[in-house]
Amino acid sequence: GQNIDQPTEMTATEGAIVQINCTYQTSGFNGLFWYQQHAGEAPTFLSYNVLDGLEEKGRFSSFLSRSKGYSYLLLKELQMKDSASYLCAGSYSGAGSYQLTFGKGTKLSVIP
Amino acid sequence: DARVTQTPRHKVTEMGQEVTMRCQPILGHNTVFWYRQTMMQGLELLAYFRNRAPLDDSGMPKDRFSAEMPDATLATLKIQPSEPRDSAVYFCASGLSTGVAKNIQYFGAGTRLSVL
Numbered sequence: 001g002q003n004i005d006q007p008t009e010m011t012a013t014e015g016a017i018v019q020i021n022c023t024y025q026t027s028g029f030n031g032l033f034w035y036q037q038h039a040g041e042a043p044t045f046l047s048y049n050v051l052d053g054l055e056e057k058g059r060f061s062s063f064l065s066r067s068k069g070y071s072y073l074l075l076k077e078l079q080m081k082d083s084a085s086y087l088c089a090g091s092y093s094g095a096g097s098y099q100l101t102f103g104k105g106t107k108l109s110v111i112p
Numbered sequence: 113d114a115r116v117t118q119t120p121r122h123k124v125t126e127m128g129q130e131v132t133m134r135c136q137p138i139l140g141h142n143t144v145f146w147y148r149q150t151m152m153q154g155l156e157l158l159a160y161f162r163n164r165a166p167l168d169d170s171g172m173p174k175d176r177f178s179a180e181m182p183d184a185t186l187a188t189l190k191i192q193p194s195e196p197r198d199s200a201v202y203f204c205a206s207g208l209s210t211g212v213a214k215n216i217q218y219f220g221a222g223t224r225l226s227v228l
Contacts, residue, residue, distance in 0.1 A: 031214060042203060042219035043155070050214065087155065091215070098215050099145070099168065104154035 004103035006088045011109045017076050020106045022088030026069045030098060034062050034073045035087040037105065043087055047073070075108075083110045114138045116220035118204050124226045130192040133223045136185055137206030144187045145205040145217060146172075146179055155203070161187065162209055194227045201225070 005023045012018040024032065031050040035043040049055055049064035049071060061074040073086055085105040091098050117136040125131055137144050145160040159169035159179040169179060176195070181187045191198055201224050205217040 033216075042221050044219070045216050048214050048216065098209070099157060099160060100217060101157070102147075102155040 004088055004090055004101055006086075006103040006106045008104070009107045009109070011111060012075075012078055014078055014080060014110055014112050016078050017074065018078060018108065020073045020075075020086050020088075020108065022071045022073070022103060024069050024071070024088070024090040024101075026066065028092045029066070029069070029090055030093060031091040032062070032064050032071045033089040033091065033100060034060075034071075035089060035102075037085045037087060039084070046086075078110050080110050080112070083108060114218075116204055116206050116218055118202075118220035118223055120223055121221060122224045122226075124228065125194055126228050127195055128193040129227075130190065131194050131198075131225060131227075133189045133202055133204075133225075135187040135189075135204030135206075135220055137187065137204070138218055139185075141206035141208050141218075143207045143209045143215060143217075144181060145207075146187070146189050147203040147205065149201045149203060149222070158189070158202075191225075194225075196227045199225055199227050 003025055033048050034046040036046050037043040047062040049062050054063045059076045064071045085107045087105045088103040089100040119134045143162045146158040147155050149155045158172040161181045164181040178190045201222045203219050203222045205219045207215045207217045209215050
């Protein structure tokens with residue numbers, strides 16, 4: 001299978017910046033998604049990277065390096081509501097369509 | 113406000129009973145995915161459909177699980193017989209596949225299943 005690796009937990013302070021890293025297998029890889037999941041809720045789409053570089057969307061940015069099989073999600077000006085799990089997911093070709101393989105998620109705790 | 117609808121939200125049942133989970137994808141979406149989420153394994157793909165045709169169900173235990181899409185507005189996931197190890201949150205997601213990799217998946221609220 002396609003391994004997606006990310007840290008299990010992280011803690012950061014309100015107002016600070018945090019970077020959540022993700023590594024993935026490059027064979028068959030098409031693109032990289034980040035999802036946010038609050039406790040007890042559904043995952044919601046945050047960002048998508050297909051080309052190398054940084055995609056910025058407000059306080060959240062996502063970076064991709066295809067050659068290194070590496071991505072990160074950068075959260076700036078952290079707020080308490082950013083406490084959630086962040087799921088890295090690789091899009092891989094298979095069975096005539098694209099499917100996502102998810103990492104186990106990084107649980108981010110934002111503290112005052 | 114378009115969203116994926118899943119029923120029931122919670123299900124408690126006894127081992128050996130049949131469980132049916134339902135999903136209404138977002139109107140116009142042509143791909144439907146079933147996932148199972150546990151603390152240990154994270155989010156695992158069980159099965160997915162495109163234009164109602166099953167494309168891949170290799171992640172699903174075939175002896176007890178079955179997934180169908182009787183029409184474009186309904187997808188079902190059945191477990192028969194259910195076992196305690198099936199306790200998890202089951203998510204349905206839908207998306208619009210246009211042949212490119214950016215197929216954003218939109219998730220339903222999930223069905224939290226407890227098998228006693």
